[in-house]
Amino acid sequence: MAAFRSTAPHIREGIDRLAKTAVHVGLNVRHGQQVIVTAPLDAVELVRRIAEHAYAAGASLVTTLYGDDDATLARYRHAPEDTFDTAATWLADGMAQGFRDGAARLAVTGGNPSLLKGQNPERVSRASRAASIANRPALEIITSFAVNWNIVAAATPAWAAEVFPGEPEDVAVTKLWEAIFAASRVNGADPVAEWAAHNEQLHRRAADLNARRFAALHFKGPGTDLTLGLADGHLWVGGSSEAKNGIVCNPNIPTEEVFTTPHAQRAEGRVRSTKPLSYQGTLIENIEVVFKDGRIVEAHATQGEDVLRRVLDTDEGARRLGEVALVPHSSPISRSGLLFRNTLFDENASSHIALGQAYSECMTEDGGRSPEDLARRGANSSLIHIDWMIGSAETDVTGVGADGGETPLMRGGEWVEAV
Amino acid sequence: MAAFRSTAPHIREGIDRLAKTAVHVGLNVRHGQQVIVTAPLDAVELVRRIAEHAYAAGASLVTTLYGDDDATLARYRHAPEDTFDTAATWLADGMAQGFRDGAARLAVTGGNPSLLKGQNPERVSRASRAASIANRPALEIITSFAVNWNIVAAATPAWAAEVFPGEPEDVAVTKLWEAIFAASRVNGADPVAEWAAHNEQLHRRAADLNARRFAALHFKGPGTDLTLGLADGHLWVGGSSEAKNGIVCNPNIPTEEVFTTPHAQRAEGRVRSTKPLSYQGTLIENIEVVFKDGRIVEAHATQGEDVLRRVLDTDEGARRLGEVALVPHSSPISRSGLLFRNTLFDENASSHIALGQAYSECMTEDGGRSPEDLARRGANSSLIHIDWMIGSAETDVTGVGADGGETPLMRGGEWVEAV
Ligand SMILES: [Zn+2]
Ligand SMILES: [Zn+2]
Ligand SMILES: [Zn+2]
Ligand SMILES: [Zn+2]
Numbered sequence: 030m031a032a033f034r035s036t037a038p039h040i041r042e043g044i045d046r047l048a049k050t051a052v053h054v055g056l057n058v059r060h061g062q063q064v065i066v067t068a069p070l071d072a073v074e075l076v077r078r079i080a081e082h083a084y085a086a087g088a089s090l091v092t093t094l095y096g097d098d099d100a101t102l103a104r105y106r107h108a109p110e111d112t113f114d115t116a117a118t119w120l121a122d123g124m125a126q127g128f129r130d131g132a133a134r135l136a137v138t139g140g141n142p143s144l145l146k147g148q149n150p151e152r153v154s155r156a157s158r159a160a161s162i163a164n165r166p167a168l169e170i171i172t173s174f175a176v177n178w179n180i181v182a183a184a185t186p187a188w189a190a191e192v193f194p195g196e197p198e199d200v201a202v203t204k205l206w207e208a209i210f211a212a213s214r215v216n217g218a219d220p221v222a223e224w225a226a227h228n229e230q231l232h233r234r235a236a237d238l239n240a241r242r243f244a245a246l247h248f249k250g251p252g253t254d255l256t257l258g259l260a261d262g263h264l265w266v267g268g269s270s271e272a273k274n275g276i277v278c279n280p281n282i283p284t285e286e287v288f289t290t291p292h293a294q295r296a297e298g299r300v301r302s303t304k305p306l307s308y309q310g311t312l313i314e315n316i317e318v319v320f321k322d323g324r325i326v327e328a329h330a331t332q333g334e335d336v337l338r339r340v341l342d343t344d345e346g347a348r349r350l351g352e353v354a355l356v357p358h359s360s361p362i363s364r365s366g367l368l369f370r371n372t373l374f375d376e377n378a379s380s381h382i383a384l385g386q387a388y389s390e391c392m393t394e395d396g397g398r399s400p401e402d403l404a405r406r407g408a409n410s411s412l413i414h415i416d417w418m419i420g421s422a423e424t425d426v427t428g429v430g431a432d433g434g435e436t437p438l439m440r441g442g443e444w445v446e447a448v
Numbered sequence: 449m450a451a452f453r454s455t456a457p458h459i460r461e462g463i464d465r466l467a468k469t470a471v472h473v474g475l476n477v478r479h480g481q482q483v484i485v486t487a488p489l490d491a492v493e494l495v496r497r498i499a500e501h502a503y504a505a506g507a508s509l510v511t512t513l514y515g516d517d518d519a520t521l522a523r524y525r526h527a528p529e530d531t532f533d534t535a536a537t538w539l540a541d542g543m544a545q546g547f548r549d550g551a552a553r554l555a556v557t558g559g560n561p562s563l564l565k566g567q568n569p570e571r572v573s574r575a576s577r578a579a580s581i582a583n584r585p586a587l588e589i590i591t592s593f594a595v596n597w598n599i600v601a602a603a604t605p606a607w608a609a610e611v612f613p614g615e616p617e618d619v620a621v622t623k624l625w626e627a628i629f630a631a632s633r634v635n636g637a638d639p640v641a642e643w644a645a646h647n648e649q650l651h652r653r654a655a656d657l658n659a660r661r662f663a664a665l666h667f668k669g670p671g672t673d674l675t676l677g678l679a680d681g682h683l684w685v686g687g688s689s690e691a692k693n694g695i696v697c698n699p700n701i702p703t704e705e706v707f708t709t710p711h712a713q714r715a716e717g718r719v720r721s722t723k724p725l726s727y728q729g730t731l732i733e734n735i736e737v738v739f740k741d742g743r744i745v746e747a748h749a750t751q752g753e754d755v756l757r758r759v760l761d762t763d764e765g766a767r768r769l770g771e772v773a774l775v776p777h778s779s780p781i782s783r784s785g786l787l788f789r790n791t792l793f794d795e796n797a798s799s800h801i802a803l804g805q806a807y808s809e810c811m812t813e814d815g816g817r818s819p820e821d822l823a824r825r826g827a828n829s830s831l832i833h834i835d836w837m838i839g840s841a842e843t844d845v846t847g848v849g850a851d852g853g854e855t856p857l858m859r860g861g862e863w864v865e866a867v
Contacts, residue, residue, distance in 0.1 A: 061531055063534065065538075070492065077516070080516075080522045084526035087527075088531070090535065091523070095489070095512070097496070097512065099496050099499075100495070100512065103500045103503055104499070104509070108506075108509075109480070111480070112508035112509070115480075115508035117511045118545075119546030122545060123543070124542070126541060127536070130537070130538060
């Protein structure tokens with residue numbers, strides 16, 4: 030496992046800067062706050078630096094829940110058929126309690142994107158559905174932005190092998206760390222200041238879109254002709270924002286998107302994915318779906334179609350949209366030319382939409398944010414939230430006003446106007 | 449980290465046999481049962497084999513909560529002074545819920561026995577007290593034997609360095625694995641059958657002691673002259689036994705002891721420890737205490753006395769006894785001549801007593817097992833349960849009947865009669 034080997038000094042320093050950024054920019058840990066970290070075992074070096082920075086920032090206790098791809102595979106290899114609907118509800122409930130008691134949430138991503146490739150899709154779907162149900166209370170706390178939270182990435186051998194196929198393991202891991210550092214904007218001398226400037230830019234873009242009050246967006250590109258109604262009182266959000274516990278944090282590192290809530294009943298047309306989607310260990314490629322009244326009525330993929338279909342069958346909300354996000358094609362991640370096969374990165378290289386649960390922070394407060402209010406205003410709800418990429422250098426995005434007036438927003442994948 | 453390096457084939461095979469024994473003898477996992485494993489990060493090889501055997505035995509989900517000595521140290525180095533009373537109550541409550549929902553409990557021991565040596569004892573004691581309070585609900589489920597549970601050991605570099613000081617890391621780790629395999633009785637071709645025979649032997653010894661119905665035990669040796677009253681309706685237990693969920697399991701691997709419940713108000717005299725006690729990262733050496741009416745009224749140690757005193761101040765029950773156990777000096781662990789600095793091993797090399805919480809399975813059912821019944825009958829209760837070793841080749845143990853009649857049980861550390 031490369032993460033345990035002696036690492037080149039510039040990688041060790043990058044890991045430390047990334048940990049510092051996750052703690053100070055991502056979470057903005059408050060004195061006395063607990064931190065709950067989830068991470069793959071191979072991320073232990075980053076996690077240890079995160080623990081140091083978190084304690085130095087005043088954290089009272091950092092608890093890391095490590096996941097192990099090997100143990101997950103052992104389940105698929107050895108467990109009895111009738112046990113795949115089981116989830117660790119006790120652990121998910123414990124985490125939810127931790128958040129309710131004020132803990133911050135830090136997720137380290139970086140597991141094998143194709144871990145479950147070749148496993149029985151019905152088992153994958155049953156296990157994943159059980160986990161989604163168990164995690165719902167904790168996910169609701171996160172999606173309602175009750176506490177400060179952050180996702181950050183660690184390079185692991187299994188992931189690196191997919192991004193840099195053919196390279197020796199240590200070369201691939203080093204290259205992936207370098208790509209993560211660049212995308213996460215931690216290569217400069219003062220990442221915290223750099224993130225302040227980047228957040229400022231995203232805040233200006235979101236404010237501009239909020240001032241225009243579009244009723245819908247129109248996406249046009251190869252295989253795509255989609256009109257997305259926006260939820261009543263939708264709010265564009267981007268970069269850092271304030272959680273309900275009063276802490277200003279950056280939920281994603283990296284982040285390049287401004288995003289808001291589409292209306293769950295108002296998507297019409299067809300859309301084709303522009304990058305593969307890695308979903309719980311399966312790659313889903315070349316998704317093509319047709320929307321009618323906000324609902325997916327036709328769905329195809331050239332790879333992983335069975336998994337996609339099962340995802341759509343999770344619940345009624347899984348066939349509707351909970352997020353639309355705009356990302357210029359010239360974003361640093363896109364310019365790296367890499368396909369990360371990890372949503373945190375690939376979604377920030379491309380405009381995207383998400384199946385499933387909406388974020389209530391992407392809705393104005395004045396229309397009410399009770400579950401009934403949110404539903405009435407068009408915000409979707411579901412056990413899942415899955416982003417997939419629909420933007421490219423050939424994508425045009427047009428804002429449509431309540432009066433039908435059209436405003437070009439993106440042409441050829443780039444913003445028409447600077448902010 | 450040596451546990452991640454390529455390991456010699458005989459060690460790999462031993463780890464697999466140990467994992468199989470932990471699953472089939474230790475836990476006796478039931479089809480469809482969840483398993484909650486706690487382990488140090490360095491135990492990942494053993495944990496992965498445990499996951500495989502557990503799934504193959506029918507487990508529905510194996511969840512491992514990894515602890516990291518490095519992250520624990522980071523807390524002592526960097527966290528603010530005012531945060532050391534914090535514990536992961538959310539996680540302890542989650543585990544307790546898991547047990548109430550039927551999960552089995554497997555603890556892998558093997559962390560650095562001296563991890564917290566040199567840390568501020570007041571901080572150590574505050575953190576440990578907070579953890580004890582948080583863990584109380586889960587511990588009560590375990591001590592009341594509601595579910596099948598097991599503790600088993602993994603060799604880690606930090607532990608191996610203390611058992612084999614001066615050896616190179618890989619040599620020390622290999623030697624420690626070999627010592628663990630021997631002590632855990634997994635070196636033969638059929639460890640499961642070997643454990644059946646060993647359990648039979650321990651059952652016979654416990655039955656013999658139960659038939660005699662002693663009122664007290666008298667320990668005599670260098671620095672020791674102690675009379676321990678036994679609880680009313682105490683029960684001797686040893687080897688495998690049946691948890692309340694109906695599963696017959698072996699809570700400790702290794703185990704060489706027969707043990708029962710002393711009366712919390714009836715210890716008189718003085719006792720000197722015969723081996724160092726490793727308690728949450730601190731070594732406590734040469735303990736000498738004086739009991740009066742079951743309560744420790746004087747306590748000294750040549751090393752770790754401050755930690756010992758803080759332990760005794762945890763609560764009223766921490767100064768009284770919850771267990772007495774008899775182990776012949778000729779036990780395989782004792783014959784290895786090694787000081788493991790880990791209670792699971794050292795307590796099985798020597799007769800011992802435990803401060804704190806009693807095990808209700810060591811009390812007959814007919815006298816009642818409600819907390820009030822147990823207290824009335826003399827069973828101690830406390831946040832802690834800490835075994836320390838008082839037996840040696842010079843220890844004599846005598847059974848005292850209700851009528852004052854004396855029966856020699858052990859002379860020179862050995863059983864007087866075979867069973
Ligand atoms: Zn997004
Ligand atoms: Zn999203
Ligand atoms: Zn014992
Ligand atoms: Zn004990």
